[in-house]
Every structure is written in structure tokens, then in C-alpha cells.
Amino acid sequence: MSTAAVAPGPKGVPLLGSLGSWRGNTAEFLLGLQRDYGDVVRMRLGPMTVHQVTGPDAVHQVLVxxxxxxxxxxxxxxFGVVMGKGLLTSDGEFWRGHRRAVQPVFLKNAVLDIIPNxxxxxxxxxxxxEVKAQRGEPVDLMAEMLKLTLVTLSRSLFAYxxxxxxxxxxxxxxxVVEVMFRRGTASEMLPSWxxxxxxxxxxxxxxVFDKIVADVRGSHARTGEGPLISLMEQAEDPATGQPWTDxxxxxxxLTIYLAGHETTAVSLxxxxxxxxxxxxxxxxxxxEVERVLGGGPPDAENADALxxxxxVVDESLRMHPPIWIFPRAAAGPDTLDGYAIEAGSSVLLSPLVSHHNPRYWDNPLAFDPSRFTPSAVRERPRMAYFPFGAGPRQCVGNSMALLELRTIVAMINQRFKVSMIPGHALRYGSPVISLRPLKDVMVRLTSRERVVWTSPDRAPATGETSAAEALSCPVTGGTGQQA
Ligand code: HEM
Known part of the structure; x- marks a missing residue:
């Protein structure tokens, strides 16, 4: 029998517990729990007992x-309803075998191969x-980033x-979002037939997804290209020695497509x-971009020097971690920060809440890239920051995402200044899977004045946005309110 204390938390209402607050503004609710009750908080969500765990030691214990x-x-x-049984949804030997099979493509040196794509x-x-900028047309930033990261991922890993x-x-x-998240609606409870x-x-x-999978595999069968699809086609089940099934x-x-592109787009x-x-x-x-890239494209040699x-990317992942909550289920009892976690209860990790804990982040709502100088990083507990998770289940695409983020950010800044269109307020949406802005994010693009590297068939462009214009719509508050 554990002598550990029961963690503090909201009482909620009979039967539903805190489900009502959870379904309102979830991000605000969870940030408030940390503020009011501390680093380990116990609550009930309908029939489930859930602990929100946000202190660095406790997060380390759960993930590592x-x-x-x-x-x-x-x-x-x-998630399995859409993704089936893949890296994200499986456990144990099955997961281990699959992780081992795909890992080589995602190692730090191997991901440098994605740069040309x-x-x-x-x-x-x-x-x-460029055409839109010249016409003064606004751009839907989220839609553009989704397209870009989808195309990049698909070409880089599947040559498709x-x-x-x-x-x-x-x-x-x-x-996809709707069916992956049960909301307790009546239709979900109807008989399965x-x-x-x-x-x-x-x-x-x-x-739709099965057709894409068939096309990717068909294309690979013809060309033999695509590093990740090649590994998958050659992979064997370690238990049986048989090739992976269709x-x-x-x-x-599908797991790689779904886990890999939206997260990176949101962060961009x-x-x-x-x-x-x-x-x-x-x-x-x-x-820095001018000094390191000198007007040319990023490549395997200069990408690390950015x-x-x-x-800037690290700080953005602190303030707006795309995977802002993720769950675990406790198989057996444990004690976290002195509080009892009983077998069968759920544990909720929240990078968003941990990344805003004032004990580890001075003025957490301020955007400040200097928090990530090597000396500042050394001074903080490691698990105060975990946008990619940690331990054996850490994001397999971690290095790929970081490389993609800094090269794309650098390239966009070489050619354009991006500014919010006044009147486009920005709030977190009801954050379901990833921490997206609530509405379309319309931005204005201004071609940079200085001549930079361009595609061979494009003439250099000029133009500049005034600082006043760039500042006309302040954004990026960290807690879900309009900033
Ligand atoms: C900014 C971009 C990204 C963020 C913030 C992110 C975040 C995360 C987080 C927090 C986890 C751990 C979830 C958990 O422990 O329950 C995870 C797992 C995973 N991510 Fe990412 N991710 C990103 C990009 C990518 C990319 C580019 C890929 C692949 C191309 C990818 C594929 C995966 C997979 C397959 C897993 C499951 C790994 C496993 O359990 O073995 N992610 N990601």
C-alpha cells in the first residue's frame, strides 16, 4: 500500500468531474491547473482519473x-482508427522492432539528405x-506551410x-481530427452496425489514404527510390523473420505522413x-542569414551554422509546442514528486504548460531566443523543455524537423518580410491535436530589398515593409488569449 499523498486538484462535478472545463478552453484550463495546484495535479475527466504532470523531475520519471x-x-x-497500428500507437516489442527499422533514415547525419528537397x-x-507579393495579394500562411511540409516530407522520405x-x-x-478524438457524442455510442x-x-x-499508400508503393516499385519506403519494403518482423505485411x-x-507534416507546419x-x-x-x-548563407541556398555544410x-525556432517551440499535450497510462503504481499515481490512471504531459512554468522560465509570455544560448540551456533542468517528448519514445523525426524549420525560416527571410494583416487577431484554436491558430492566418509579403539568391529564371526583386507596418498587429501571446 502506497503511503504517498493524493495530488491536489479540482473537485469537478459529480459524474463528469472536470470534463466541462476541459471541453471549454483546454489550454487555459490546464495552464490554470498548474498555476493553482502545482506540478502534479489530479482530476477526473468523466470516468477517468487523470494526473497532469509538468514538473521536470516527474516528467523525467514518466518519459525516461x-x-x-x-x-x-x-x-x-x-488514433488507431485512422493510423492503424504504427509507431505512434503501438507499444512493446512490436513498437521496438518498427522503431529500429525506420530509425536509420532519421539519424542526425542521414537527415542532411533532405536539404535539396x-x-x-x-x-x-x-x-x-513573388507573384502574389507583386499583386499585393495576402497569403494564408498555415495553408502554405501545410502544403510545403507535406511536399517536402513526401519527396524526401518517399520520393513521391x-x-x-x-x-x-x-x-x-x-x-481526420474529428474521428481521432472521441467527444462522447451520442453517435459514437450507437451500435457498430x-x-x-x-x-x-x-x-x-x-x-483517400489507401489510394495514396498504393500510389507511393507503386511509384517505389517502378523507381526503387525513397529512403524510408525502401526501408519499409525491406523490413522484417523480428519475431517471425517475415517481411512487413501490406x-x-x-x-x-500513414503514421509518418500524419505525425510529420502538420506538426512542422504549425511550428513554421x-x-x-x-x-x-x-x-x-x-x-x-x-x-545571421546574410553572414552564413551569403545570399546562397542552405546546404549540408552551412545549415548547422544557423x-x-x-x-528562434527553439523559442517558438517553447511558446507554441505543436504537440502541446500527450498522454500515457500507468501500467503499475508509481510516485511522482511525492504523489501517488495508481495503476490504470492516466498521465497527461503538457509541453505547453511545462514551457510556461514561471519557476523555470522568467517572464514566460515574452518571446526571447536568448533562453537557448548554450549557457542558458545548461542552467535549466533538462525536462523543463520537451517539445519532441523524451526518452525512448522521443519524436523519431526530431532532427529532421529542426533542420527543416531552420532552413525554411532562413530561406523565407532571404526573400520576404512577412507581416500580419491588421485586424487578423490570432488565438489558439480549440487545440485538439496540434496547437494551431484559431483562424486562417493571413499575412502580407514584401520582397526584400537586398539581392539574394533566386531561382535561375527569376529576376531579383526589391521592396521593403516599414517597421510600423510589421508591428501593426501584435501577436503570439502564449496562453490562448489574443495578445
Ligand atoms: C515540429 C515538429 C514536430 C513536433 C513538435 C513533434 C512532436 C512529437 C512528440 C511530442 C512526440 C512524442 C509523443 C509521445 O511521446 O507520446 C512525437 C512522436 C513522433 N513523431 Fe514527431 N514531431 C514533429 C515532427 C515529426 C516529423 C518530421 C516526423 C516524421 C517525419 C515525426 C514522426 C513522429 C513519430 C513517428 C512519432 C512516434 C515515435 C515513437 O513513439 O517511436 N514527427 N513527435
Missing amino acids: KNHGNYVRGPLYEQ VVRATHEMLDEW DIKPSSRVLKLIVDD LPTDRKRKITRIHQ QQIRDEL CWTLLSIANHPSVQEELDS AYTQR
């Missing part, structure tokens, strides 16, 4: 030290932006041009908005 005790649990199982895809986008499918993918994205709207959506999602390849391929969006809103950051970034750009 005692990770074997914390399995995926029911919340992740729900990042450069090409970004370049194509920026050429389109997904651009023609991006329109149909856009049409089903809301359905009834043809509900939810089931029709699931069937349609499967049809289902396993399908599930893993917040990073560019934060730069637009902080002229001193913009200035320092400009000078140290300040990386700090």
Missing part, C-alpha cells in the same frame, strides 16, 4: 527513468509568393510527388509570426 511503466493507453488507441520545395513556394493529392487531403483533414456519419467519414478517410507498411507510412507558422512581431529578432536573424535561427 520509469518509462516502462507508462504505456500509450486509451487516448492513443483512438527542402530547398527545392521552398523555392517553388517562394516563386509563387504528393502535390496532386493535396486538394483532396485538405478536404478530409477536419474529418449502424451507418453513422462518423463511420461514413472513416470509410472516406481510409479510401497492413503494417500502410499503417507506418508560429515561428514566422513571432519573427514578424519582434523587429529586433528579425534584425539579428537577417544578419545558430541564431535555431534559437
Whole structure:
């Protein structure tokens, strides 16, 4: 019998517990729990007992030290409706075998191979932006970043041009989010043989995704290209020695598409908005980009030297971590920061809440890349910051995402100044999977005055936004309110 204390937390109401507050502004609710009750908070969400765990020692215990005790649990199982059984949704030997099989493509040196694809895809986008900038047309930043990261990922890992499918993918994205998250609606409780709207959506999602999987595999069969699809086609089940089944390849391929592109796009969006809103950051970034890239494209040699750009990205991932909460289920009992965690209860990790804890982050709502100088990083507990998770289940695409983020941010800044269009307020949306802005983020683009590297068929452009214009719509408050 554990003698550890029961963690403090809100009482909630009979039967539902704190489900009402959770369903309101979830981000605000969880930030408030940390403020009011501390680093380990106990609450009930309907029938589930959930602990929000945000202190660095306790996070370390869950993700690293005692990770074997914390399995995926029911919340992740729900993702399986769309993704099937892949890296994100599986545990144990199955997960270990699959992680080992795909890992080589994601190692720090191996991901440098994606740079030419990042450069090409970004370049194509920026050429389109040039036309829009000249016409004074605004751009939907989130939509552009989603397209860019999808194309980059698909070309880099699967040698597959997904651009023609991006329109149909856009049409089903809301359905994907909806079916992956049970909301306790009546239709979810109907007998499984009834043809509900939810089931029709699931069937349609499967049809669209299965066609993409078939196309990727068909393209690979013809060309033999695509480092990750090659690994998947050659992978064997360590238990049986048999090749992965069609289902396993399908599930893993979809997992990578779904886990890899939206997260990176969300982060790009917040990073560019934060730069637009902080002229001193913009200035320092400009000078580094000019010094390191000298007007040319990023490559495997110079990408690592974009140290300040990386700090800007790191700070953006602190303030707006795209995966802002993720769950675990406690298989056995444990004690976190002196509080009892009983077997079968859920644990909720929240990078968003941990990254705003005033005990470790001075003035947490301020955007300040200097928090990520090597000496500042050394002074903080490591687990005060974990945008990619930690331990054996740390994001497999971590190095790829960081490389992509700093090269794309640098390239956009070489050619354009991005500024929010006044009147476009920015708030966190009801953050379901990733921490997206609430509405479309419309930005104005201004071609940079200085001549930079351009595609061979494009003439250099001129023009500059005034600092006043760049500042006219302050954004990027960290807590879900309009800043
Ligand atoms: C800024 C971009 C990204 C962020 C913030 C992010 C965040 C995360 C987080 C927090 C986890 C851990 C979840 C947990 O422990 O429960 C995770 C896992 C994962 N991520 Fe990412 N991710 C990003 C980009 C990518 C990319 C580019 C890929 C692949 C191309 C990717 C593929 C995955 C996969 C497959 C997992 C599951 C790993 C496992 O359990 O073995 N992610 N990601």
C-alpha cells in the first residue's frame, strides 16, 4: 500500500468531474491547473482519473527513468482508427522492432539528405509568393506551410510527388481530427452496425489514404527510390523473420505522413509570426542569414551554422509546442514528486504548460531566443523543455524537423518580410491535436530589398515593409488569449 499523498486538484462535478472545463478552453484550463495546484495535479475527466504532470523531475520519471511503466493507453488507441497500428500507437516489442527499422533514415547525419528537397520545395513556394507579393495579394500562411511540409516530407522520405493529392487531403483533414478524438457524442455510442456519419467519414478517410499508400508503393516499385519506403519494403518482423505485411507498411507510412507534416507546419507558422512581431529578432536573424548563407541556398555544410535561427525556432517551440499535450497510462503504481499515481490512471504531459512554468522560465509570455544560448540551456533542468517528448519514445523525426524549420525560416527571410494583416487577431484554436491558430492566418509579403539568391529564371526583386507596418498587429501571446 502506497503511503504517498493524493495530488491536489479540482473537485469537478459529480459524474463528469472536470470534463466541462476541459471541453471549454483546454489550454487555459490546464495552464490554470498548474498555476493553482502545482506540478502534479489530479482530476477526473468523466470516468477517468487523470494526473497532469509538468514538473521536470516527474516528467523525467514518466518519459525516461520509469518509462516502462507508462504505456500509450486509451487516448492513443483512438488514433488507431485512422493510423492503424504504427509507431505512434503501438507499444512493446512490436513498437521496438518498427522503431529500429525506420530509425536509420532519421539519424542526425542521414537527415542532411533532405536539404535539396527542402530547398527545392521552398523555392517553388517562394516563386509563387513573388507573384502574389507583386499583386499585393495576402497569403494564408498555415495553408502554405501545410502544403510545403507535406511536399517536402513526401519527396524526401518517399520520393513521391504528393502535390496532386493535396486538394483532396485538405478536404478530409477536419474529418481526420474529428474521428481521432472521441467527444462522447451520442453517435459514437450507437451500435457498430449502424451507418453513422462518423463511420461514413472513416470509410472516406481510409479510401483517400489507401489510394495514396498504393500510389507511393507503386511509384517505389517502378523507381526503387525513397529512403524510408525502401526501408519499409525491406523490413522484417523480428519475431517471425517475415517481411512487413501490406497492413503494417500502410499503417507506418500513414503514421509518418500524419505525425510529420502538420506538426512542422504549425511550428513554421508560429515561428514566422513571432519573427514578424519582434523587429529586433528579425534584425539579428537577417544578419545571421546574410553572414552564413551569403545570399546562397542552405546546404549540408552551412545549415548547422544557423545558430541564431535555431534559437528562434527553439523559442517558438517553447511558446507554441505543436504537440502541446500527450498522454500515457500507468501500467503499475508509481510516485511522482511525492504523489501517488495508481495503476490504470492516466498521465497527461503538457509541453505547453511545462514551457510556461514561471519557476523555470522568467517572464514566460515574452518571446526571447536568448533562453537557448548554450549557457542558458545548461542552467535549466533538462525536462523543463520537451517539445519532441523524451526518452525512448522521443519524436523519431526530431532532427529532421529542426533542420527543416531552420532552413525554411532562413530561406523565407532571404526573400520576404512577412507581416500580419491588421485586424487578423490570432488565438489558439480549440487545440485538439496540434496547437494551431484559431483562424486562417493571413499575412502580407514584401520582397526584400537586398539581392539574394533566386531561382535561375527569376529576376531579383526589391521592396521593403516599414517597421510600423510589421508591428501593426501584435501577436503570439502564449496562453490562448489574443495578445
Ligand atoms: C515540429 C515538429 C514536430 C513536433 C513538435 C513533434 C512532436 C512529437 C512528440 C511530442 C512526440 C512524442 C509523443 C509521445 O511521446 O507520446 C512525437 C512522436 C513522433 N513523431 Fe514527431 N514531431 C514533429 C515532427 C515529426 C516529423 C518530421 C516526423 C516524421 C517525419 C515525426 C514522426 C513522429 C513519430 C513517428 C512519432 C512516434 C515515435 C515513437 O513513439 O517511436 N514527427 N513527435
